[in-house]
Amino acid sequence: MRVMLDPGHGGAYPGAVGSAGVPEKDVALAMALQVAGNFGMNDAHQCHLTRYADHDFNPYDLGADLQARCRLANTWGAHCFVSIHCNAYTDPAAHGYEVWTNREADAADYLAGLIWYRMRQAFPDMRGRADFADGDPDKESQFAVLVGTNMPAVLVELAFITNDADQRRLLDPAWQAREATVIADACREWAP
Secondary structure: OEEEEEEOOEOOEOOOEOOOOOEHHHHHHHHHHHHHHOOOOOOOOEEEEOOOOOOOOOOOOHHHHHHHHHHHHHHHOOOEEEEEEEEOOOOOOOOOEEEEEOOOOOHHHHHHHHHHHHHHHHOOOOOEOOOHHHOOOOEEOOOHHHHOOOOOEEEEEEEEOOOHHHHHHHOOHHHHHHHHHHHHHHHHHHOO
């Protein structure tokens, strides 16, 4: 199986910035690299990232930047696409994790559910923000990276970088390593 990891933002697009001054793009890249590290050289699953450093694909056009990420996954023939992000909100009390899919009922729903439930098991003290209206915990949107890929795609909001407790988690190497294992193991279980 081929897993394409997409560290959200990068380069001209920092994403959200928490009170510690660390931009979302840095946390997303660190997390994606750790997830990729869970897939070894002799692993039956291959893993690539849309970016391996702090760069963008088009500093003048966010839409083109997002299309380039999708194109990389489509060209490589990935079996699944996991975009990694940190959430943000104007109310610093907002906290927890979310997993998003597109509005279609497809194999992405199962992958999103695996990630969401594994996160709930690994981090029972965190709030799992969910939408069970259609029977599963993923939230749904038409985010460009969810609809521009030819394979099942999910977007993981690890935690709120604008919430002090969540931000501490996001910047904690031990938490990052555990979260990376959660995502990698969910992808392995989902493997078609």
